[in-house]
Amino acid sequence: AAALSPAVRRIVDEEKLDSSKISGTGKGGRITKGDALVAAQDRAASERTDTDSGTATEMAGPVESLAPAAKDGRVVRKKMSPLRRKIAQQLVMAQHTAAILTTFNECDMSEVQALRAHAQEQFTKKNGLKLGFMSFFVKATVAALKAVPAINGRIEGDDFIQNNFYDIGVAVGTERGLVVPIVRDADKKSFADLERDIADYARKAREGKLKIEELQGGTFTISNGGVYGSLLSTPILNPPQSGILGMHKIMERPIAVNGAVVVRPMMYLALSYDHRIIDGKEAVAFLIKVKEGIENPKTLPIDF
Structure with a gap:
């Protein structure tokens, strides 16, 4: 694996990330600062989702009861596409880092x-x-x-x-x-x-x-x-x-x-x-x- 730059190493250490699981977009597959930040955001979002889901279920029972309007088609929930998720991550990262x-x-x-x-x-x-x-x-x-x-x-x-x-x-x-x-x-x-x-x-x-x-x-x-x-x-x-x-x-x-x-x-x-x-x-x-x-x-x- 390519050596990490000091900036990337700092993010990996602070966020306790596994660098072997981060997809590098830099030259020769090198992990950039942006890649590390996206990986940190992905994990944080995953942890928030798990926590929010558990809390909501405890408070309101089955998930279906959280959105009764969905049954008559007024609200539709669907997963974001991988491309849309990547775009969202890049845009948020741009706002947070520059x-x-x-x-x-x-x-x-x-x-x-x-x-x-x-x-x-x-x-x-x-x-x-x-x-x-x-x-x-x-x-x-x-x-x-x-x-x-x-x-x-x-x-x-x-x-x-x-x-x-x-x-x-x-x-x-x-x-x-x-x-x-x-x-x-x-x-x-x-x-x-x-x-x-x-x-x-x-x-x-x-x-x-x-x-x-x-x-x-x-x-x-x-x-x-x-x-x-x-x-x-x-x-x-x-x-x-x-x-x-x-x-x-x-x-x-x-x-x-x-x-x-x-x-x-x-x-x-x-x-x-x-x-x-x-x-x-x-x-x-x-x-x-x-x-x-x-x-x-x-x-x-x-x-x-």
């Missing part, structure tokens, strides 16, 4: 829409798939991460780990829940490669065919609530990452440009980040860099 703060900006989508419309036919004919918006945001995000590298890092115990590679998680909603497959080395991929990866992951997610290794090891996440009509949100971190970018619905809104009121297709952007290692100035600088890339897409490494 100092999450969100900052906002907005971007004018006019130039990206025009460029995409102009290139769409040739791009589709050449690559066999459509040019979407997500590839532009991945490219703009990589540029922003290079400009503000702390957001591409993470905390591990008492150490700060700086990632000098760009594995970008792209959140995909399915009927079973939200999953975040990883686009590896996004900085080295063409727009067509990015669109192909994203489309393949979306298909696998819908079919429930994603492999565990396709969901592990990302350095930053992008979530697009706009596909569901969300105008604004505060996305939650995907541990142990330190940042997540929220995209939203494109809406035509009046804005001031050179002293005149014009109507433009606008999108709100949100960056949630771990304030323990990222200052507000850095978070704002990151969002401005993303905004610049989207509003001036020709500054991105366009390859189509």
